[in-house]
Amino acid sequence: MKLSEGVEWAIHACALLAAVPPRAALPTRKLAEFFDLPLAYLAKHLQRLSNAGIVIARKGPRGGYALARPAREISLLDIVEAIEGRSPCFSCTEIRRRGPSGAPATAYRRPCGIARAMWKAEKAWRAELARVSLREIQAMGLAETPAAQVKKATAWMETALS
Amino acid sequence: MKLSEGVEWAIHACALLAAVPPRAALPTRKLAEFFDLPLAYLAKHLQRLSNAGIVIARKGPRGGYALARPAREISLLDIVEAIEGRSPCFSCTEIRRRGPSGAPATAYRRPCGIARAMWKAEKAWRAELARVSLREIQAMGLAETPAAQVKKATAWMETALS
DNA sequence: GGCAGGTTACTCGGATAGCGATTGTCCGAGTTGATCTGG
DNA sequence: CCAGATCAACTCGGACAATCGCTATCCGAGTAACCTGCC
Numbered sequence: 001m002k003l004s005e006g007v008e009w010a011i012h013a014c015a016l017l018a019a020v021p022p023r024a025a026l027p028t029r030k031l032a033e034f035f036d037l038p039l040a041y042l043a044k045h046l047q048r049l050s051n052a053g054i055v056i057a058r059k060g061p062r063g064g065y066a067l068a069r070p071a072r073e074i075s076l077l078d079i080v081e082a083i084e085g086r087s088p089c090f091s092c093t094e095i096r097r098r099g100p101s102g103a104p105a106t107a108y109r110r111p112c113g114i115a116r117a118m119w120k121a122e123k124a125w126r127a128e129l130a131r132v133s134l135r136e137i138q139a140m141g142l143a144e145t146p147a148a149q150v151k152k153a154t155a156w157m158e159t160a161l162s
Numbered sequence: 163m164k165l166s167e168g169v170e171w172a173i174h175a176c177a178l179l180a181a182v183p184p185r186a187a188l189p190t191r192k193l194a195e196f197f198d199l200p201l202a203y204l205a206k207h208l209q210r211l212s213n214a215g216i217v218i219a220r221k222g223p224r225g226g227y228a229l230a231r232p233a234r235e236i237s238l239l240d241i242v243e244a245i246e247g248r249s250p251c252f253s254c255t256e257i258r259r260r261g262p263s264g265a266p267a268t269a270y271r272r273p274c275g276i277a278r279a280m281w282k283a284e285k286a287w288r289a290e291l292a293r294v295s296l297r298e299i300q301a302m303g304l305a306e307t308p309a310a311q312v313k314k315a316t317a318w319m320e321t322a323l324s
Numbered sequence: 325g326g327c328a329g330g331t332t333a334c335t336c337g338g339a340t341a342g343c344g345a346t347t348g349t350c351c352g353a354g355t356t357g358a359t360c361t362g363g
Numbered sequence: 364c365c366a367g368a369t370c371a372a373c374t375c376g377g378a379c380a381a382t383c384g385c386t387a388t389c390c391g392a393g394t395a396a397c398c399t400g401c402c
Binding site for chain 2: 011012085098102109114117120125128145148
Binding site: 164187189190191205206208209212213219220221222223224225226227 | 332333334335336337338345
């Protein structure tokens with residue numbers, strides 16, 4: 001039960017993309033430089049985000065990635081699902097049917113109670129993630145980062161886009 | 163982001179142990195037989211439950227496993243954590259400190275906002291799992307299983323304990 | 325008949341291989357911007 | 364000086380290895396019941 005670290009990378013990357021001016025794009029190379037992460041592997045995660053329709057890719061010179069929607073309309077859940085997949089964490093293998101006191105599927109009217117409980121908890125988790133938007137994440141980051149670092153980042157962004 | 167199937171096995175096993183009369187114990191062999199699961203692998207998970215103090219192991223003839231506490235005092239969270247571990251799903255590697263606009267740890271007063279959001283969602287998930295007790299799981303299973311199967315299971319249990 | 329000791333069989337527990345998924349990496353396809361040439 | 368075609372560099376995208384954790388298994392340690400022999 002461990003989320004891949006790619007989730008963390010993807011969220012940070014999206015948060016940075018939220019700060020990119022409209023009509024501009026940030027290439028993988030620059031993103032990797034900003035976070036000091038391995039370029040090739042970060043590219044793989046950005047590719048996932050692209051496939052999920054969260055970011056838009058632009059090829060060629062002056063190309064790169066940009067958010068596909070306003071930051072307010074992107075939730076943490078969107079990003080997590082893009083990286084980790086949309087399949088449920090808990091998969092019911094219908095153990096109750098097996099063994100000496102089991103019965104064929106037709107005998108059971110409702111899904112397994114254990115699975116229902118697990119799925120309910122999972123739903124609560126997803127709901128909490130869906131509630132927080134990338135916009136809020138970005139705002140939090142700006143508010144809680146030392147002013148000196150924010151200035152550095154702003155300057156870096158300008159040189160990266162020029 | 164996938165829970166190991168051992169979690170499902172452990173919960174089913176605990177639910178069955180909840181039906182065992184007081185002072186009696188059910189060995190791994192019988193549990194594996196009841197669910198038609200590989201004995202050696204199921205044993206590994208029961209071992210985890212034992213280490214976590216959820217079940218009590220009794221060695222020797224007429225030995226086996228029994229719940230360490232009343233079913234009402236065992237939550238799904240206890241079982242999940244016993245199998246999957248107690249470490250948080252999302253681990254923050256402090257990406258914000260890295261790269262050209264990073265700063266040493268002392269510059270940041272609060273934990274990373276992304277980590278806080280992820281942990282909050284995780285907390286909601288855990289809370290939901292902690293809310294449902296093994297007692298409820300057992301009751302659900304009894305209520306929703308066809309009467310014929312319940313009778314079979316009861317008979318099986320008597321022969322298993324004799 | 326009761327009791328003590330030894331035996332036996334049954335149980336758990338940790339240490340040990342195999343495999344799939346995540347991690348990590350690479351080069352080719354595609355596109356855009358700049359350049360160069362001719363009018 | 365301008366327009367068009369060419370070129371070249373930069374970008375993403377999917378295909379390809381390596382490593383780690385989950386899956387699966389085994390045999391040894393320990394214990395409680397049982398059986399036997401003796402008192």
